[in-house]
Amino acid sequence: MLSLTLKEVIHQIQQGKICAKELCEKCIARAARVKELNAFTTETHNIAKKQASASAERQATHATLPLDGVPVAVKDNFCTKGIRTTCASHMLESFLPPYNATMVEKLLNNGACLLGKTNLDEFGMGCGSIDSIYGPVRNPWNYHFVCQSLEEAGLQLGSKESHSMTYSQLKARGIHMSAQSRSKVLRQTREAEKMTEDVHCGSDWYIAGGSSGGSAVAVASGVCFGALGSDTGGSVRNPASYCGVVGFKPTYGRLSRHGLIPLVNSLDVPGIFTRTVEDAAILFNHLGGHDVNDSTTVSDPFHKQDLPDISIKDLCIGIPKEYHSPGISEEILNAWKWAADLFEKAGAKVIQVSLPHTQYSIVCYSVLCCCEVASNMARYDGIEFGYRAENNESTEELIAASRHYGFNDVVQGRIFAGNYFLLRQNYEKYFMKAQKVRRLISEDFQKVYSKKVDILLTPTTPTEAPLYSWFSEQDNRTRTAEQDVYTQPVNMAGVPAVSVPVRLSQAGLPVSLQLIGQSFKDHDLLTVAKWFEQQVKFPRLDLSYLD
Amino acid sequence: MVYSNRISLRRLCRLSFLVSRHNRHYSNLSYNPREQEWRSVVGLEIHAQIQSESKLFSGASTKYAGSTNTQVSIFDAAIPGTLPVLNRHIVEAGIRTAAALGCKLSQMSKFDRKHYFYADLPAGYQITQQRHPLARNGKVKYLVYNTDNWNKYSWKTASIIQLQLEQDSGKSLHDADQNRSLIDLNRAGVGLMEIVTAPDFTDGEEASSFVRELVLMLRRLETCSGRMEEGALRVDANISVHRPGEPLGVRTEVKNLNSVKSVGRAIDYEIKRQIGELESGREIVNETRSFDAQSGQTIAMRDKEKLQDYRFMPEPNLLPVFLYDSKSVPMGVDPANVIITDHLLQGLPSSPSKSYERIHDDHKISIRNCVILVNEDGLLKIFDEIVERRDAKALINFLIADFLGVAHARDINLLQCPVPFRHIAEVFDMKTNRYISNDNVTQVLELMFDFPNKTPGEIVKEKELENIQDLEVLQAECEKTLLKHPNVVQRWKVGQQKEKKGRQDPMLKLVNTTMTALNNRANPLVLISIFEKLLSKK
Incomplete structure (x- = not known):
């Protein structure tokens, strides 16, 4: 049941073949089995059960809502009324929003069940989902689950739920525990741990990508059928690519940001994780449209559309030559070539195009991002909400102490840099210049599209998912600069893009490619992506053996 | 309600009493x-x-x-x-x-x-x-x-x-x-x-x-x-x-x-x-x-x-504000996303300085009174509506001295004046024509606000506030006063016309006493001439 697509699940629920409550229970059970992936910051299983019961009641009266009973997860930077929304930061560790983000509201109004809030890099700053106060997210691909290891070792732990609670895992996740509870867990798991370490291949794993890694993992591991992320420089497409799911970043202005705790307001776009392109289109149909609470959403009417089956004969696919950058792996390059050939063989015109300002995207992004971060983070002073330090010497001391503890090094570093760029004497030199470069990057896309190119085909990431041990050797800034090269320019231009998994690498990890469309032609992009997906027949991850 | 029974000399002489209490004639900034x-x-x-x-x-x-x-x-x-x-x-x-x-x-x-x-x-x-x-x-x-x-x-x-x-x-x-x-x-x-x-x-x-x-x-x-x-x-x-x-x-x-x-x-x-x-x-x-x-x-x-x-x-979350007039708005622009200024720019009120200049030039009114007229919300409008064929200076004095006092005491917002402007004009006309005495103006204005559905003429008739025109009645009352106050008559005779410390001008004393006796229903100037006639006979 958990291996179905969202489209199939909706169909079966609407037909009454699957009971919403049963489905929800199954997802919760799966969530427990894969808990060690650390995809969630807050699980809302009880809420999900209530929502599923309500869905089941509507099923009984044949008055179902379009997404009734569909289990979903939401990145923990979308506000959820009365449900902790942390941005994986101490600053918001106990923040209970008084309202729902528009995206959340739309999901719930359509009958979806919220299984939890998903893990991320603090405030979305990162591309590995490892810089979270709740510890790193783990990629389910090639992952040795503890229960699996234990079973292999012929050891059965008491209840299923406790499987994932070994001390080493907690430690690896960076979860803070008191000395007392630590020793208790230690005692309980000493034996199990010994076994685990013998069986487990070290303490390493593949990263999920980020910053919306939790959402990608939740969908990939079968806990839910769709999830919300946010994409500022690739934060949806990057983890989607590493986790072998579809990651869709719509056109800027199509989906409301009201209630999305911002990273970079002018680049942030709510994104969608699903297992198939069609599933992404279904969620997109239910999420799109103008929101009076977000002035940057476009006001022209939004039409729900099903994706047609098309022939791609008249299509022109552009291959940006600048994306052949150093650092791209053989695996990715081969997959890219293979995909280009696939399009060509099917009758599409495939041409090389140029996006000459691509190389400036990273540096441009780091200026714009830091400036908006410095500004957006200014509200976290511990006064109206969020973490407040004990220091009562003066208002300034209180604010400084709260921010010092509340933010991690990455956030603090970006705040410092942003404030520097915005100083009166630096504004022209950095911010204005970066805005001009952003315009040039954006114009690159417009120029290419004006020359009859319909869609661009590029890699999503330079490699398949790296190992945690390797990834964490370098700092957040270095990794972001490496990882976001193919995704970031898209945000600069505001155009839609989708990451589609195409095949497995020799190491057995997903290899994904990115299709980039034209502004507000989201459905056209998804239609092509659906065709592409049907050709590549990616083998989705099946964790049913865990159940 | 408290009414003054006595008339100040200044009012008798029809001087404007609109002089500020601290009538300093020097600049605020001392010369240095x-x-x-x-x-x-x-x-x-x-x-x-x-x-x-x-x-x-x-x-x-x-x-x-x-x-x-x-x-x-x-x-x-x-x-x-x-x-x-x-x-x-x-x-x-x-x-x-x-x-x-x-x-x-x-x-x-x-x-x-x-x-x-x-x-x-x-x-x-x-x-x-x-x-x-x-x-x-x-x-x-x-x-x-x-x-x-x-x-x-x-x-x-x-x-x-x-x-x-x-x-x-x-x-x-x-x-x-x-x-x-x-x-x-x-x-x-x-x-x-x-x-x-x-x-x-x-x-x-x-x-x-x-x-x-x-x-x-x-x-x-x-x-x-x-x-x-x-x-x-x-x-x-x-x-x-x-x-x-x-x-x-x-x-x-x-x-x-x-x-x-x-x-x-x-x-x-x-x-x-x-x-x-x-x-x-x-x-x-x-x-x-x-x-x-x-x-x-x-x-x-x-x-x-x-x-x-x-x-x-x-601010990245707000769109720029675009202003157009209905002619310059580009095709295909959703009016909800821009501001069309035409209707906003119509009917803008004139500036206060324009009002000062206009009143000052049209009616030769003192700057001080122009300022009061313009600064009081709604007062200028009343003035403009009723000034035609009336003495502008006298009307302004009336509006500022008589009318505004009553309106302020009642906390009336003149922008939403509860009585028709013609009623205000009527009171002014009654005052100017000496149909009512200055001392009864306040009372008539009070009643005007009390009974917005009646004309001041009706009110005055009803309450018997109009001046007594019958000279015999007035003279009889004046004679009574003279009989009652022989010492004042004496003072008048020796020519103590100027005010002495603590003492009223004898003529003023006589007129005030008589006015009180007549419930202010007389023109004090008429009383003065009667007294002058009567006293000269003595």
Whole structure:
């Protein structure tokens, strides 16, 4: 049941073949089995059960809502009324929003069940989902689950739920525990741990990508059928690519940001994780449209559309030559070539195009991002909400102490840099210049599209998912600069893009490619992506053996 | 209700009693030869709250004096994830104001974030329009006058550099006893227009006259209540002094002046202080000062923001504001996304200075009375409606002296005058024609407001307030008075016509006594002539 697509699940629920409550229970059970992936910051299983019961009641009266009973997860930077929304930061560790983000509201109004809030890099700053106060997210691909290891070792732990609670895992996740509870867990798991370490291949794993890694993992591991992320420089497409799911970043202005705790307001776009392109289109149909609470959403009417089956004969696919950058792996390059050939063989015109300002995207992004971060983070002073330090010497001391503890090094570093760029004497030199470069990057896309190119085909990431041990050797800034090269320019231009998994690498990890469309032609992009997906027949991850 | 039974000599002589109680004939600024060697330069930044039901970017109420923290939306409290939504009404009010102040409207204006940490600024930045304001380059003609010397007045023009929209901040209350700060966010996010003038003023009198003119203009536009005592309009003044021929001096900023009077006093004090400092060989520091209305002094504020860099950045969550007229609006533009200015710019009220000039020129009325007429909401309209075929000067005196007193005592808003204007005119006519005595005018006006459905003529008849015209009746009453007060008659005979300490003019005494006996139903001048006739016979 958990291996179905969202489209199939909706169909079966609407037909009454699957009971919403049963489905929800199954997802919760799966969530427990894969808990060690650390995809969630807050699980809302009880809420999900209530929502599923309500869905089941509507099923009984044949008055179902379009997404009734569909289990979903939401990145923990979308506000959820009365449900902790942390941005994986101490600053918001106990923040209970008084309202729902528009995206959340739309999901719930359509009958979806919220299984939890998903893990991320603090405030979305990162591309590995490892810089979270709740510890790193783990990629389910090639992952040795503890229960699996234990079973292999012929050891059965008491209840299923406790499987994932070994001390080493907690430690690896960076979860803070008191000395007392630590020793208790230690005692309980000493034996199990010994076994685990013998069986487990070290303490390493593949990263999920980020910053919306939790959402990608939740969908990939079968806990839910769709999830919300946010994409500022690739934060949806990057983890989607590493986790072998579809990651869709719509056109800027199509989906409301009201209630999305911002990273970079002018680049942030709510994104969608699903297992198939069609599933992404279904969620997109239910999420799109103008929101009076977000002035940057476009006001022209939004039409729900099903994706047609098309022939791609008249299509022109552009291959940006600048994306052949150093650092791209053989695996990715081969997959890219293979995909280009696939399009060509099917009758599409495939041409090389140029996006000459691509190389400036990273540096441009780091200026714009830091400036908006410095500004957006200014509200976290511990006064109206969020973490407040004990220091009562003066208002300034209180604010400084709260921010010092509340933010991690990455956030603090970006705040410092942003404030520097915005100083009166630096504004022209950095911010204005970066805005001009952003315009040039954006114009690159417009120029290419004006020359009859319909869609661009590029890699999503330079490699398949790296190992945690390797990834964490370098700092957040270095990794972001490496990882976001193919995704970031898209945000600069505001155009839609989708990451589609195409095949497995020799190491057995997903290899994904990115299709980039034209502004507000989201459905056209998804239609092509659906065709592409049907050709590549990616083998989705099946964790049913865990159940 | 208390009525005066006695008539002052001044009224008898039909002198205007509209002379201020402190009739000083000297300038407010004492003459100081040293100050002649200095030039002072003053520029103003005026923050005016825009009248609107809701705030600039949120739906929260803007009502004054609501309970603490009850008018706060999640956006106003800067709850993460909330976004600003521009209040169209406030933009329109800003456009009308800018146009009325002669500004050039920007076809495109944008919002910026101005960053600083303060407990009553929840977002850590204020949304304002630093780089692309709503309007620029205005000119405002204004009347400079001094209420202590109405003979000394002049016309001046001040330039407006820009008018921008921005958010108001919350309010902090520092509780020193318990070492805590209390924050009220009701005001946070209320829409302000900041009006920045060129340094076009030379002293407190000019600056305060300008502020008075501006307040009046805003009230006429109904874009700001102008209630400085409620903080609806606050003034910051930038002040410097220099010697003629030398570059401008270092300036100080006196913040948060909350009355017209404080504007004048603070600026004059600060000019004198700066001159004093410089003449004593000290330097002026670029600093922020506050004004203590009680001592009349400006005081340096504990200023941590002297070297503040506000790190301005474009507000990324708001679209630029585009203004078009119905002809210039481009094809395909959704009118919901732009502002069409045509209807906003129609029917703008004329400026107060235009009103002064018109009344002054048309009716040759004193500047003082022009000022009162124009400054009183609604009074000018009444005057304009009924002045035709009437004596303008007398009418103004009537409106200011008689009518306004009654209206004020009853707290009547003349913009929504509860009686027809022709009733007011009728009372004036009855007074002018001596159909009623001056002493009964107040009573008739009271009754006019009490019975808005009756004409004053009907009321006077009903209440028997009209003057007794029968000379025999009047003469009989005068004779009674003479009989009752032989000692006063005696004094009149020996020619004690001038007032002596503690004693009334004998004629005045006789007339007052008789008026009282007649319930003021007589023309005192008629009584005087009767008395003169009777006394000359004796």
